Amino acid sequence: MKAVVYEKYGSPDVLELREVKTPTPKDDEVLIRIHAVSINDWDWGLLQGTPFMTRLLSGFLRPKKIILGSDIAGRIEALGENVKRFQLGDAVFGDLSGSWGGFAEYVCAPETALALKPPSMTFAEAAAIPQAAMLAVQGLRDRGGIQPGQKVLINGAGGGVGTFAVQIAKLYGVEVTGVDSSSKLDLLRSLGFDKVIDYAQEDFTRSGTRYDLILDVKTNRSIFDYARALSPNGTYVTVGGSLARLFQILFIGPLISMTTKKTICVAMLKPNKDLAYMCELFEAGKVKPVIDRLRTLSEIPEAMRHFGAGDHKGKIVVTLD
């Protein structure tokens, strides 16, 4: 099969389209012919081997898994002996983070990592959903405890997580402010953000406005700045950002939560937990993935460059049809 592989950490230039052996499913796995795969921040970090700490798992000097890509959608072509939930030909999607292998024509995946793709959802839409939508749902609902009538802010609003988060937040009847670069503000308005802030022009933590819930994908400020931007009972949830800032939140967040009525916490991704919920929302017409543009397998290095530059709006999806 064809796959985009990398054997050393680096820029997108180290990615190479090559013939490799098609994998064979283990007993609890299925073989999927991939129709679409989306790019996540995690792929970007693994490509470069940053932050350096992640190499403890991904390989100290060189990557152990040479094919990136976690969020895939495709059709089942072979079944392991113990697979119960799926049949040959089923259209499925899911997040394979940990095992990866999505930048390829075929991948093996445990059946537990997959959900059936609704017929009305394209493969590209399905591939856009897993990591970004799970972080949005779990950040807003599970960790953030979003409630009707709240004033919500999404920082880093125009990327994968933010473009799902606003659609989900609006279902709760809240007022949502989005923060991103000026080039994304029109998109944010069209997605339903009530207010938008260009982060180059305004620091939302210093404007004096207080939010009941902040969902942050870019955590790059001091925890005390975020605490200041919260209403007295407010909740700040980060899903990612600067490692130093995340450690600050992990260690100092509980102290702030103990001494005030504010909550400051990190949402850890529970992969694939809410795929069925996302399918329901999609089928009801309540959520639609925002796809920046479609690319082909051979264009993955270019797609990764595009992702790294931060120019993308919503999700970058690679299709293999």
Ligand SMILES: NC(=O)c1ccc[n+]([C@@H]2O[C@H](COP(=O)([O-])OP(=O)(O)OC[C@H]3O[C@@H](n4cnc5c(N)ncnc54)[C@H](OP(=O)(O)O)[C@@H]3O)[C@@H](O)[C@H]2O)c1
């Ligand atoms: N918690 C977990 O278990 C877990 C698991 C996987 C991934 N993650 C994390 O989840 C996040 C994924 O987010 P995503 O897919 O939405 O990323 P994304 O698609 O790259 O979107 C990030 C957005 O933030 C904007 N941005 C950049 N600098 C900003 C700033 N200073 N202030 C406000 N916005 C800014 C970017 O726009 P411009 O570039 O135009 O400025 C972009 O639109 C990453 O942080 C990743 O590390 C967490």
